[in-house]
Amino acid sequence: MSLNEMVKLKRKITLKHAIEQSKYSKYIALDMDTFKIDGNVMRSLFNNTIEKVVAHVRKLLQSHLQVSHILLAGGFSESQLLQEAMRQSFPDNTIVVPPDAGLAVLKGAVIHGHNKNMISSRKAKYTYGVKIFSHFKQNIHSPERRITEGPYMGFVRGCFDKLIEINQDVKGETVSAQKTYHPLSGNKNMTIKLFCSEDANPTYVDDQGCFYIGSLNINCADENENISTALFFGDTELRVTAVDSSGKELSATFQVPN
Secondary structure, eight states: OOHHHHHHHHHSSOHHHHHHHSTTTTTEEEETTEEEEOHHHHHHHHHHHHHHHHHHHHHHHHSOTTOOEEEOOSGGGGOHHHHHHHHHHOTTSEEEOOTTGGGHHHHHHHHHHHOGGGOOEEEOSSEEEEEEEEEOOTTTSOGGGBOOSSTTTTEEEEEEEEEEOTTOEEETTSOSEEEEEOOOTTOSEEEEEEEEESSSSOSBTTSTTEEEEEEEEEEOSOTTOOEEEEEEOSSSSOEEEEEOTTSOBOOEEEEOOO
């Protein structure tokens, strides 16, 4: 359906008459099948989006002061309006626009699929950690969270045990974090619940900005076994392994929330 047909269907008038009745009648003209739009009006269509892009980049640079070059990629990066706004907003940075910027993301995905070593490291988007029982520490934990009876008396439940900190460099083929955990008394199966946070140093897994990623269910041969878990964050997917004290890899499954 053409634009003219859509206007007729919705407003019961022709596109030409709709333009003549609008507040933009002095700035927009219809010549046969061609729109002629005033340059300032055309620029205004992109102002809101460009302002949001600039604001987002400015926010990122506040925590990455060492950045000297900004690479524009994707279809919108070919817009001269965006390029001009970026150069004016960040005069101290070099703005790089690759040839065929609209295809840069697609080409990068194909290249990475053939050679994963093309990307040596990534920045962690969140702080990653595990939900654990931790010994109560008066200078860290709230007294109301302390368990006062039962086998875990003196512990605090729901603590965030940090593995990776937000913006930390993580490499794809190396272990990003490794910790040793012990099954709860009487259990041969251990569940490790993984959480994320937008904060660099969360205390509890239910702090504001924390959210649940999934759980690693491990079958332990011995309830007294110490289990070493290794997490790989730098690749295109999160990988988790679990080994016992002898170095034997254990049967484990990772479940994501519904």
